[in-house]
Amino acid sequence: MNDKLNLLIESLKKGPVTFEYTKKDGSTRVATGTLNESFLPQRENDEFELEKASVDTLVGIKYKSLDEYMNENKIELVREDDGKYVFRHKHKKQNENNIMYFDLDKKEFRSFSKDRFIEIISSKELVEVEL
Secondary structure (H helix, E strand, C coil): CCCCHHHHHHHHHHEEEEEEEECCCCCCCEEECCHEEECCCCCCCCCEEEEEEHHHHHHHHHHHHHHHHHHHCCCCEEEEECCCCEEEECCCCCCCCEEEEEEECCCCEEEEHHEEEEEEEEEEEEEEEEE
């Protein structure tokens, strides 16, 4: 990875960064994003429960197996508790050729191809202040 990309990734981890890249359609995009935890949305507990009997009935009617049900719904089994299945959503795997960032304007995660990166326009490193 080149020095400009390494600097971008390190800067995104430290705070907001305004940068430019070329989109797939050939247009350029100026984005302000970050990977700094203090700017990212708080994730709720990703786990949810469903009645075991209900899931088993649905699997028997519509699917060949519990595994097929989970694959179709992009979920994974965490555990079984008192007649319930506890599932969580599978997280999307990151493409190694892309840079993912949290877009501070759109309030969503976005990504772009590393080879389409143009430049860092500005960055603001967060400084922790002890009170």
